[in-house]
Amino acid sequence: MxxxxxxxxxxxxxxxxxxxxxxxxxxxxxxxxxxxxxxxxxxxxxxxxxxxxxxxxxxxxxxxxxxxxxxxxxxxxxxxxxxxxxxxxxxxxxxxxxxxxxxxxxxxxxxxxxxxxxxxxxxxxxxxxxxxxxxxxxxxxxxxxxxxxxxxxxxxxxxxxxxxxxxxxxxxxxxxxxxxxxxxxxxxxxxxxxxxxxxxxxxxxxxxxxxxxxxxxxxxxxxxxDTSGDRHTMESFVDNPTASTTRSGDQEVIALHADEMFAFDASTPTAEAAETIRACARTLRANIGPQGGEITIVGHTDDRGPSAYNQTLSRERAEAARALLEEELGAEFTFTTEGRGSAEPLAAEGGPDDEQARARNRRVEFTYQVPLDADGAAPTQDGLASARRHVADPAHFFDDPEPVTTLIHNDVDLHVYPMVRDGAYLFQMVGFQNSTLSPLEADLDVDESVIPGSPAQYTEGTLGGFRVHNPDTGLVRYVIRIRTGDGAYEDFADRINELATGEQYLALAVFPAPAPDVTEMTLHAGAFGEVDVPIR
Incomplete structure (x- = not known):
């Protein structure tokens, strides 16, 4: 039978x-x-x-x-x-x-x-x-x-x-x-x-x-x-009021916020901007290496004003930044400059955070390749804080951890576990638990917790609104995105669906790691609020 x-x-x-x-x-x-x-x-x-x-x-x-x-x-x-x-x-x-x-x-x-x-x-x-x-x-x-x-x-x-x-x-x-x-x-x-x-x-x-x-x-x-399509790269985004840094594989992009560098409608760097660009030069030398390399400098504006004017202004700002970089970096580095006007906004303009979004889009970007053997063991301490590379050893396996605290929102308990420093990343594990007697969908609306002017690609998705913040440095670290090829991306943050009553569902959000001496970060957990979390 x-x-x-x-x-x-x-x-x-x-x-x-x-x-x-x-x-x-x-x-x-x-x-x-x-x-x-x-x-x-x-x-x-x-x-x-x-x-x-x-x-x-x-x-x-x-x-x-x-x-x-x-x-x-x-x-x-x-x-x-x-x-x-x-x-x-x-x-x-x-x-x-x-x-x-x-x-x-x-x-x-x-x-x-x-x-x-x-x-x-x-x-x-x-x-x-x-x-x-x-x-x-x-x-x-x-x-x-x-x-x-x-x-x-x-x-x-x-x-x-x-x-x-x-x-x-x-x-x-x-x-x-x-x-x-x-x-x-x-x-x-x-x-x-x-x-x-x-x-x-x-x-x-x-x-x-x-x-x-x-x-x-x-x-x-x-x-x-051919396994190239099954190898993906993690893209990180670290931000502060002066600059942001995006890393994806061996490519890095430093974006200096133009409002911190240039007066309105001007292309001559302010005295403060000149020092910022010099700090950027020290960061570029540390990240690329003393052997030098090619750096592409691109200026961007918001969409106010005629497109031809914005194109000219963005190019002139890129060239001004190049002149200062050449003084600092010398002949080992080569430069290409471009102006792209308002064609490539990072944040959506015209919304309730229009002022902050436009400020985000006014920027000068520096794009370069990082040598594959660069491990970030000795980042420069006098360069841009957002662009310092922090790579530790791979984490050790550990037994099931215990949560450090629990946050509550709309009948859902969020159990927050210690962050795990693993190589160049922080892994934040959380557990969603339904406290009612019936199955429910977790309400993870994050609109009110998003920083005005944040790039949409780092704030959308179920856990995409999560971020970590270091109050001592002002740096904000957003959820990692995975570049899967053909311009496609997915959040490195798990999606939560229907929650059975009483059970815990583990989810993960991944962030770029802070400096090795940082032992605690503030987690902004979307609709659940924020909490300080220790790092293993």
Whole structure:
């Protein structure tokens, strides 16, 4: 006699391991698990590191709010010189009462030092399904067994830099940092599959008694895949009244606010502006390196006045900034200047914050490339505060943390956990909890908490209105955006959907890291208000 596995259960496991949902788990792999090592990417952290397996629990989104608890165990992360193989064990700790929605935060593997984000490789010959563990080729459905751990594999591009530890985010488990990469000549062979001996691939009917472990077929990627589309970069934005800095991969853009540098309708820098540009020059030398490089200087205006006049004014301001930079930087650096008038606004003009938005758009930008080996170990202290690079070691894995405080808004409790400094970033984990007796949608309206004139791309999205602020420096750090290619972006901040009553849903927002001596930041949590949060 056989029993049929529910369709909801069959789809659940697949959704977790695609961009829609959960993370995978690693099989045994103890022989390949590295011993504790003292030196991560940047080599400064000498503490002994925890060894795999790493375990986290989270909530899986089920229709009707009847979500279930699952456990994710990372057991192996191997690098064969071309790809990464992530192996995890996934275990539902409760019965599945309905269809999995696939709305859990997407799984990402992050190099926290370089800011590279890696996504699962997909097989175009099998309906775009991820390479790795499957039941029927090209079919996203997989059986799920409550109370029976299932081992799964997924494959990713290898990091472009020599990373030794990666961080996993998403899937409703928050943050799993410090996952060690094991270098191998060949991936550990997957165990011989036995799933078809117990489960019918056409009907998903299961034998009444299953073995202690179910193994599924593995579909590893072939050599020489083009993986460029599965490598994404993290874009950061740090702001203060004098300047803002945007970083994306190896490109940086420093924007000096023109109102701090030029009188109205003028293109001659004020005395204060001259010192600001000299500070910018010191920052450029520190960030690019003494070998020099190419710097593009672009002037911008708001949209008031004739377009031809704005074009001329923006070009003249860019050329004035160039003249001062040349005096400071010398022959190792080359410069290109442009004026773009009002064609590229950062903030939307004409709204209730029109004055601040126009001031944001009046700026002079300096764009340049940062050498790939630049680690930010010694940022200049007399340059622009917004452009200082702060890169620490990858964080260590830690057990489930405890919240430091709870904020309340419209029947939703927001449990705030300590921030985690991980490489060049701060990871802020929060837990949303419904305090009513019925499922509800979290009201995360952030309009009233947005700083007037802020660029819209850093304030939109469910958690996109979150930001962190250092009162001692005045610097504001916005949620990281992920550049996915073809000009597309997505917030590195999890989206929260329907909340079942009484349960906590973990979410993550990621920010650029402050200086290493900063041990606390003020979190602006949208509609929930603000709170000071310690940094691990």
């Amino acid at each position: 056989t029993t049929r596995a529910p369709a909801a259960a069959a789809l659940a496991l697949s959704l977790l391991l695609t961009s829609c949902g959960l993370v995978e788990n690693l099989t045994g792999g103890n022989d390949a698990t590295p011993t504790a090592e003292p030196s991560p990417q940047t080599g400064a952290d000498q503490r002994e590191r925890p060894r795999l397996p790493f375990v986290r629990q989270g909530r899986m989104s089920i229709e009707g709010g009847n979500d279930v608890t699952f456990e994710l165990t990372i057991t192996n992360l191997e690098h064969n010189g071309e790809y990464l193989m992530l192996e995890v064990t996934h275990d539902y700790l409760e019965d599945l009462p309905g269809t999995v929605t696939g709305r859990n935060p997407p799984v990402r593997m992050v190099d926290p030092v370089s800011g590279e984000v890696l996504r699962f490789l997909r097989d175009s010959a099998n309906n775009g399904e991820p390479y790795g563990t499957h039941f029927v080729p090209g079919d996203p459905h997989m059986p799920t067994h409550e109370g029976l751990p299932t081992t799964l594999r997924r494959y990713l591009p290898a990091p472009t830099q020599d990373a030794r530890y990666l961080t996993l985010t998403g899937a409703g488990v928050g943050l799993i940092p410090g996952i060690p990469i094991t270098r191998v000549d060949e991936f550990t062979p997957a165990p011989e599959p036995n799933a078809h001996d117990y489960i019918d691939p056409e009907t998903f009917a299961q034998e009444p008694e299953l073995p202690d472990q179910i193994w599924y077929p593995d579909n590893p990627p072939p050599p020489d895949l």
